[in-house]
Amino acid sequence: MTIIADETVQQDAVYALAQSTPYLYAARLSGLHRSEDGGHKWTNTFATLERPIGATAVAVAGSTVFAGVNGAVLRSHDNGQHWQISPLASPPPHVVALAVSPNLEHDRFIAAGTAEDGVFISTDGGETWTAWNFGLLDLHIFALLISPNFAQDNLLFAGTESGIFRSHNGGRGWRELAFPIDSAPVLSLAVSPNFAVDGRMYAGSEISGLFISDDSGLSWQRATNTDFDGAVNAIHITASKPESVWLLAEDQLLRSTNNAQSWSLQHTLPTDKLAMAMAASNAASEPNVVGFADGTIMHLS
Amino acid sequence: MKAKQKPGVVFQPHVHRAMQRGIRKIVGAIRPTLGPLACGVAIDPLNDAETLPEYLDDGGLIARRIIELADRDEDIGAMMVRAMLTRHYEHVGDGTATLAVLFEAIFNAGVRYITAGGNAMQMRRHLESAIPLIVETLETMSVQLDGQIALTNMARSLCHEEDMAHLLGEAFDLIGEYGRLDIREDYGRVLRQEYVEGNYFHSGMFSRVMLPEDSVAKARLENAAIFLCDFEISDHKELFPVLQTANSANVEALVIIARSLSETAISLLVTHNKMDKFKIMAVKLPGLNPEDRMAALDDLSVLTGARPFLKITGDSLENIKAEHFGQARRVWGDARLFGMVGAGGNPAKLRQHVNILRKNYKLAQDVEDRKKLLERIGSLMGGSVTLWVGGFTEPEINSRKSLAQRAALVMRAAVEEGVVPGGGIALLRCRDAVNKVHRSAKDPDERAAYGCLLEALAAPARTIYRNAGYDPGEVIAQFNGKHKVPGFDVVGGQVVDMCDAGIFDSLLVLKNTVRNAIRTAGLALTIDSFVHLSAPEIIRNPT
Numbered sequence: 001m002t003i004i005a006d007e008t009v010q011q012d013a014v015y016a017l018a019q020s021t022p023y024l025y026a027a028r029l030s031g032l033h034r035s036e037d038g039g040h041k042w043t044n045t046f047a048t049l050e051r052p053i054g055a056t057a058v059a060v061a062g063s064t065v066f067a068g069v070n071g072a073v074l075r076s077h078d079n080g081q082h083w084q085i086s087p088l089a090s091p092p093p094h095v096v097a098l099a100v101s102p103n104l105e106h107d108r109f110i111a112a113g114t115a116e117d118g119v120f121i122s123t124d125g126g127e128t129w130t131a132w133n134f135g136l137l138d139l140h141i142f143a144l145l146i147s148p149n150f151a152q153d154n155l156l157f158a159g160t161e162s163g164i165f166r167s168h169n170g171g172r173g174w175r176e177l178a179f180p181i182d183s184a185p186v187l188s189l190a191v192s193p194n195f196a197v198d199g200r201m202y203a204g205s206e207i208s209g210l211f212i213s214d215d216s217g218l219s220w221q222r223a224t225n226t227d228f229d230g231a232v233n234a235i236h237i238t239a240s241k242p243e244s245v246w247l248l249a250e251d252q253l254l255r256s257t258n259n260a261q262s263w264s265l266q267h268t269l270p271t272d273k274l275a276m277a278m279a280a281s282n283a284a285s286e287p288n289v290v291g292f293a294d295g296t297i298m299h300l301s
Numbered sequence: 302m303k304a305k306q307k308p309g310v311v312f313q314p315h316v317h318r319a320m321q322r323g324i325r326k327i328v329g330a331i332r333p334t335l336g337p338l339a340c341g342v343a344i345d346p347l348n349d350a351e352t353l354p355e356y357l358d359d360g361g362l363i364a365r366r367i368i369e370l371a372d373r374d375e376d377i378g379a380m381m382v383r384a385m386l387t388r389h390y391e392h393v394g395d396g397t398a399t400l401a402v403l404f405e406a407i408f409n410a411g412v413r414y415i416t417a418g419g420n421a422m423q424m425r426r427h428l429e430s431a432i433p434l435i436v437e438t439l440e441t442m443s444v445q446l447d448g449q450i451a452l453t454n455m456a457r458s459l460c461h462e463e464d465m466a467h468l469l470g471e472a473f474d475l476i477g478e479y480g481r482l483d484i485r486e487d488y489g490r491v492l493r494q495e496y497v498e499g500n501y502f503h504s505g506m507f508s509r510v511m512l513p514e515d516s517v518a519k520a521r522l523e524n525a526a527i528f529l530c531d532f533e534i535s536d537h538k539e540l541f542p543v544l545q546t547a548n549s550a551n552v553e554a555l556v557i558i559a560r561s562l563s564e565t566a567i568s569l570l571v572t573h574n575k576m577d578k579f580k581i582m583a584v585k586l587p588g589l590n591p592e593d594r595m596a597a598l599d600d601l602s603v604l605t606g607a608r609p610f611l612k613i614t615g616d617s618l619e620n621i622k623a624e625h626f627g628q629a630r631r632v633w634g635d636a637r638l639f640g641m642v643g644a645g646g647n648p649a650k651l652r653q654h655v656n657i658l659r660k661n662y663k664l665a666q667d668v669e670d671r672k673k674l675l676e677r678i679g680s681l682m683g684g685s686v687t688l689w690v691g692g693f694t695e696p697e698i699n700s701r702k703s704l705a706q707r708a709a710l711v712m713r714a715a716v717e718e719g720v721v722p723g724g725g726i727a728l729l730r731c732r733d734a735v736n737k738v739h740r741s742a743k744d745p746d747e748r749a750a751y752g753c754l755l756e757a758l759a760a761p762a763r764t765i766y767r768n769a770g771y772d773p774g775e776v777i778a779q780f781n782g783k784h785k786v787p788g789f790d791v792v793g794g795q796v797v798d799m800c801d802a803g804i805f806d807s808l809l810v811l812k813n814t815v816r817n818a819i820r821t822a823g824l825a826l827t828i829d830s831f832v833h834l835s836a837p838e839i840i841r842n843p844t
Contacts, residue, residue: 090523091523091524091630091631116630116643116645117630117642117643118643118683131498131642132684133498133499133683133684134475134476134480134682134683134684135475135476135477135480135682135683135684136683137648137651137652137655137681137682137683138648138649138651138652139643139648139683140648160648161648161649162648162649162651162652163652168447168448169448169449169474169475172474172475173474173475173476173477173480174683175477176652181649181652181653184649
C-alpha cells in the first residue's frame, strides 16, 4: 500500500476518481489531476487555467473529460490538456456528480447532479445545460447513475438526501423510488453490467450500509450479509467480472465475488482519514486507487 | 293550463314505456358520437335566427344542451340520463357516450324482464352485485402506460388531433399523474408548450411599485430568505423586527409572504429597496379563504423550511429569529404569480408532505376538494407545463381548449390507474366472467340480471362498429385466437391486437362508467309510478 501525497497543495480533498485507459483522473479541491502511470504520479490539468478552480466531480468517455466545478462544467476533448467552460444557471450550482451516456458520440448526453439545485442535462456534449427537475422533490444530489442500456431504456438515477429518484426519459421527469427514507442519504449508486437482463442495482447509504435492487430500482432490500452498516462512499463493479462487487466504506474496502451474497475484507484503510472515492488503474483491473478527504491518494498493492 | 302543468299520477306499464322513449331520445342524440369514426350533433340555438347551430361531438355537452323533452313522462327518463351523464362528465371527463349506450342497454333488457313479471328490486340488487366482478375483471386487464409514445397514442385516441396528442403525450411523460398542467388560451394559431421550472403559486406581488425599474414584468431574487406569515400588516413598524433580523443575518435577499400589507408598509419596503442593502419582494399569501390560506402556509413552510407566523396562535413579529426564515435559490414574482426554484426545505419532510396530500387526493370524493389537492401537489412537484391553445377563431380556440382539458383529465386518470384495451373490447371481454356467474346462478332474477349485463356489455363495441359503418355481427365473428387481445380498429378497418395497436381506454374512466351505468339503470328500473305535481300559479304565470 503506497500513500501518495501531493506536496504542492497544503489543503486538499479528493472528491471523485475516474479512469480511461491509460489515464486516471482525480477531482480534487486543488483542481482536476491526471495520472499516466496508474495513480503514482499526478499532474494538475487545471494548472493552465487563469485562476485556480477546485474540481468536485469527474466523468470520462474516451479522450473526452468532464469536470464539475462550482457553477460550471468544464470539458476537454484531449485528455485534459485544454479546457472549455460551460456555466450553469445563476446562482452558481455546486456540481457534485457527473454521468455520461455510454453512447456519448451519438446522443451527446451528459447529466450533472448539484448540491442544492437538482440535475442539469446537456444534450449537446456539455456545451449548454438545462435544469430538468420535474418531480424531483429532493434537489440535494449525492450520486448520479446512467443505465448502461441508456440508448434503449433512457434510465437515469439520482441518489439524494432523502432517497433515490428514477427518470425513464433521460432526466426530464423524475419519480421517487421505494427506497427507505430513514436510510437516506444515498451516497453512491452502481449498476450491474448486465442491467438490461438482471435489473440489478446497488445503493450505498450514509447510515445503513448497502441496499440492493433486482427490479431496476423499483424496490430495495438492505444487504444484511455485510459486517458493517456505516457509510458506503463508493461502489465499483468490474465490467469484465460482473459478479465482482467492491464497496468503499470510510475505513475499509470490501469485496464480493458472488454478486453481493458474501463479502470479504480486502484492505483496512487508515481510520484517521475519510475514504471518498476509488477507481481501477485500468479498465480490466480491480479497484486499486483510493482517494481521501484530506487530499491523499492511496495506491493499493 | 298546459299539459305539462297538470297534476296527475302515472302507473305501469306506461311508466317504463315512457321512460324508454325519453331515454331513447337522449341516448339517440349521443350514440352517434361514440368511437373514432363518429358523427357530431348540431344544436339549434334558442330564439336567435342569426346564430349558427352549435356543432358538438361530446356526449356530456350534448346531454347538457337537452334541457327538457315536450312529453313530461318521457322527460323524466331523459332527465335521469342527463343528470347521470353531466355528473359523470364533470367528475370523470370522458366516457359519456359509452355510459349512455351501456345504461340504455341495461335498462331496456331489464324492462323486458320486469314486464314479463320479474322483480325489479331483486334485479337491481343482483345488477349491483355484479359491479365488483366487472371492475375486478377490468383491473386484471390493466396495463401501465409507459413512455412518451404510449402516452401520445392514448392522447391521440382521445383528441384525434396529432399536434395536441403529441404535446399531451410529452407533457404527461414529464409530469406524471400528479404534476401540474395548465391549459390556457393563446393569441396564436397553433398549439405550443411551455415548461415552467420550480414551484409557483397563484398569488402576486402586493404592488407593481416593487418591480425593479429595469423590468416591467417580473422581480427576481437569488439566495433569498423567506419570511412567512398570515398577518395583515397595517403598521409599517411591525416590519422593523423582520428587517432587522434579516439585516443581522446578512441575507442576500428577503421575500415577505403575508396576507396583506398597508400602503405605508409597502412604501417602507420600496424605500428599503432603493438603499443598497438586501433586496425585498413582498407577495400575497395564496388563498381566498382561511382554509386555502392555511393550506398555502403549510405547503410553503414545508417547501422553504420557513417557520410560519400565525395570527391564530398569537405569534408576534417581535420574536422573529434568523432560523425562522426559509430559503430559496431563486424567487420570482409578478402581478399575478410568484414562484421559486430550489426551495430550501427539508426534502424528506417535503416528500412525506406530498405523500400525505396524494393519499388525501385518492380518498377525496368531492370534485372541488380533489382539484384543490391536485393543484397543491402540482405546485410542489418542481416543475409544470403550460399548454397554450391557439386557433383561427374564438369558437375554435374554445373548442380546442375544452377538448384538451377533457383529454388531459382522462390522460391523468390513465397514468394514475393504467389503461385497458379500448374500443369497447375491455367490456366485451368482461362477458366471460359474467357468463360464469350467469351459468351458476339459480335464482331467476339473478339469472335475468346477469343476462341483461351480458347483452349490455357488448353494446358499446357494437355501437362503435355501427357508427363506423360496419356490421357488428360480422366484425365480432372475425375475432379469433390469432391475436392475444383481438379487437377491431375501425380507422384501419381490420382486426388487430388492441394492446399492440395502442388502442386503449382509461381504466379509471371505464370503472366509473360501469358503476354509474349499472347503479343508475338499477334505480331507474325500480321506478313504478310518476307523480306530477301542479306548479303554483306564480311559477306558471310570472309577472
